[in-house]
Amino acid sequence: MMSDISKDEALKNASNIVTLLSHQEPGPSFSEEARVKALEAAHGIIHALEKPEDGLIKFAYSPAIWMAIRVCVQLNVFNIIEQNETISAAEIAKTANADETLIRRLLRVLTAAGYVAEKGDGLYGPTHWTMHISSRLAQGMIKFMYAANWLQQTGYQNPADPQHGMFQAANQTDLPTFQWLTVPKNQEIWDNANTFFEGDRGSRPSWLSWFPAKEKLFPEGHQQETWLLVDVAGGRGHDLLEFLAKYPDEPGPFVLQDQAPVLDSALSLPPKVQKQPFDLFKDPPVQGARIYFMKFILHDYNDGECLQILQNVKASMIKGYSYLVINDFVLPDTKCGLLQSQWDLMMMVLLSSMERTETQWRTLLESAGLSIEGMYSPPGDGQGIIVATL
Structure with missing residues (x-):
């Protein structure tokens, strides 16, 4: 079993x-021996800095990278980008005959991972990874090992129908995901899901x-x-318990x-x-509550469903008194982190929903007749806070 790496070992x-890299002979590249040793040392630094909760989430969400690569290979996106110093998502979508929002979501992952260069909001260019993935041999491996049929069958549209998404195709159902999970025969899966929701923040700060x-x-x-x-749709109350502890x-x-059924499994709540x-x-x-708190709720649903939820919350709020507090990812329009972009694709797969950018959040909440008091960014790559009022 690998032991934790100390701060001193990370610095070493x-x-x-x-x-290793500064003592190389002059030349265009490092020797193979120095490169491999430096890479091993770099992995040692990652092991020292990465907390187990985050490392496990990273592995769990890593298929999103392959999904993005595979679909972009199928759409010839890497070859399109390779031929242009800078090209827009709209131009890529038009050339590939695909939905522009889908292209942006896929490339958000690939720019975060370094496989495509981000040149601005919705603007892209090639990296050495782009050039390699465009090659015949690389594409042969990707197409052979990873299938990507569902999006092809739907004409590469951005998934938004909760009854006819990738999850429904995989499980041969037309039930929305959460309804499918609560069917009695799926009780164990639903219990596992609720347990995951208790720890889905990983080590990122509350x-x-x-x-x-x-x-x-x-x-x-x-x-x-x-x-x-x-705590609106608060699961077993884990976030509410954090609030009470604070x-x-x-x-x-x-x-x-x-x-x-979810409330029945919440067993450790105090009398108040x-x-x-x-x-x-x-x-x-x-x-008439002071605070209506929603963590990782609205990212489960498309805009139409979110508006329905928000109208229900609005009906309970008191003007000048009540706050709606949303604890969710607020994606930047550029330079999005890898975890958030991967999470976005997993929402696409599981729920035909999405993580939203600041612009998308503003559009959604203003459409619901809510006023945004502020959007607040956390340290690191965690979920932000949006405070809204009537």
Whole structure:
């Protein structure tokens, strides 16, 4: 079993890389021996810096890279980019006869991974990886080992139908993913999903560790008229428990709302938390709360479904008093990180949904009649915070 690498060993590996590469004879490239040793040292640094929670998520989401490569090979995207110093997503989509949003989502992963260069918002150029993947031998391997038929059958449109997506094709169902998961025969899978939701943040910091929640949302002396916080579709209450641990002196009351079977598995909630079953699409949350908190909820649904959910939340909010707090990825329009871009493709596969850019979030929330108080970025590559009001 590999032991943890210490800070000193990480620094030693970094020093070894500098030494190996700086003592090479003049020439266009490094010797093979120096290159391999430097690469081993670089892997040592990664092992020292990467936390196990993040490393496991990285492996779990790594198929998104191959998915992006395979579809782009099938659409001849690498060859199109190779022939242009700079080319737009719109031009690529037109040449490849594919949806522009789909092209942007695929290339968001490939630019984050370094396989394509990002030249601006929706602008791309080749790297040495692009040139290699364009080669006949590389494409032969990719096409032989990885099939990519579903998007081809749908004309390379951006998936948005929750009843007819990749997940439905794989499981031979027309039920939306969450409905399929709650079918009794799939109980074990649904239980595993809810357990994953408890830890899906990995080691990335909780919003409560960097966002001044009390100062902004319920400062000293505020008039507590009703519920302090409602965790909307909050699963087993893991985020609500974090909130209570951060602010143990807040009397509440607090509400956890989700489907009844999920709430039944939430066993460790204190008395000041009420569990209330509800349907995200049919029922408004409890009326008049100070904070309506939604973590990783809206990224599960397309814009039409999100508008329906937001209308339900709006119906419960009090103007000038209530806040909607969304804890979700806010993708940058350029220079998106690899994890967020991979997560976006997994949402495409599992739910025919997406992670949204700041521009897309603004469009969605303003369409729902909500005013954005602010969008706040976390340290590192975690989920951001969006605060909205009526």
